Amino acid sequence: MKTPSERRAALIRLVESKTVTRVTPPLLLPAAPYLDLAGEEFGRGLLLTTANDGRDYCLRPDFTLPIAVSYLDEGLLDVPAAYTYLGTIFRQSENGPEEFDQAGLELLGQPDAGQALDQVLTFARWALAIYGVTAPSIRLGGVGLFEAFLAAADISPAWQARIRARFGHPEAMQRLVERLSRPPEKTGGAAPDGRETVIEIVTDAMLSSGLSLVGSREPEEIADRYLEKQTLAAERIPDRMVRLLREYLEVSDTAPRALDRIASLTASYGIDIEEPLLEVRNHAAALAALSPKAEVIFDASFSPRLDYYTGIVFEMTGEDGAILASGGEYDRLLDRLGAPQPVTASGCALWIDRLEAEAASR
Incomplete structure (x- = not known):
């Protein structure tokens, strides 16, 4: 030995x-590339310091x-x-x-x-x-x-991106597959048509609830997220493809x-x-x-x-x-x-x- x-x-x-x-490589490196590439989860593991110019290093x-x-x-x-x-x-x-x-x-x-x-x-x-x-x-x-x-599967590009984002995250992937395995949820009423309409509805709702439009999620961000959900719901993955994904x-x-x-x-x-x-x-x-x-x-x-x-x-x-x-x-x-x-x-x-x-x- x-x-x-x-x-x-x-x-x-x-x-x-x-x-x-x-x-x-140097011991002290710019932190921005790590935060941009790996996100908040990896960022919590960085040992950070801030320079006089305000830039973060790790x-x-x-x-x-x-x-x-x-x-x-x-x-x-x-x-x-x-x-x-x-x-x-x-x-x-x-x-x-x-x-x-x-x-x-x-x-x-x-x-x-x-x-x-x-x-x-x-x-x-x-x-x-x-x-x-x-x-x-x-x-x-x-x-x-x-x-x-x-x-190669019968899965829309929007769903492919969402599934791929959860690959390597077993718990998140399991939750998604289980949700896809359930019957589609029925919504009451028609969805608003058009991004600008959705933005206005969200803005009104935020203001009437006393929420600030500054320092929180912007109406545009919420609207885009809502429209993405609507698109995914409309392009539901066929049940046979959900079974294949699980297997x-x-x-x-x-x-x-x-x-x-x-x-x-x-x-x-x-x-x-x-x-x-x-x-x-x-x-x-x-x-x-x-x-x-x-x-x-x-x-x-x-x-x-x-x-x-x-x-x-x-x-x-x-x-x-x-x-x-x-x-x-x-x-x-x-x-x-x-x-x-x-x-x-x-x-x-x-x-x-x-x-x-x-x-x-x-």
């Missing part, structure tokens, strides 16, 4: 190999975002890049401020996205092996597969069996998603070959809670269930940061403190 210092040295060799560039909560920003700022579009990192991140938890060691790999602008993902999976397995973790529990998810499933999200098994189940299930409804299914099959097979002692599970409902993930995602956990490594494909991140053209991206993060604890328990 290696000592902690020997494991650290081996990890440094991995992140400083000749095929990658080790980078160290102690580095991850490495992926600043690496992606730097890639764009340096004008590296169309240039394949491979970055590694090893350093401290800072998060706010229920117990107060905490800091953790993380290592990882980010592959940006690679010409072969599938090969890049396999490199990320290999990097994660090599890192876990340094700590003696040769048979982790591995969970795969298919963000791209789920989006292809929604696009799809319930699939969780070893990767071959789970993907076979999805193929059979969708085919029975006349839906063809063989191409994205084949992509997941290939990566699952490569991961199984890379980790012959591990059981690779495909969970159809699994997704990170960040909506910039686009393809295959994964988690590798230890004996106590703690996540040791996680990552996947996140092509939408660069687009959200303002890239003028599509940029492939995949990567993973490793929790070094948890890996050390795992090694110590063996």
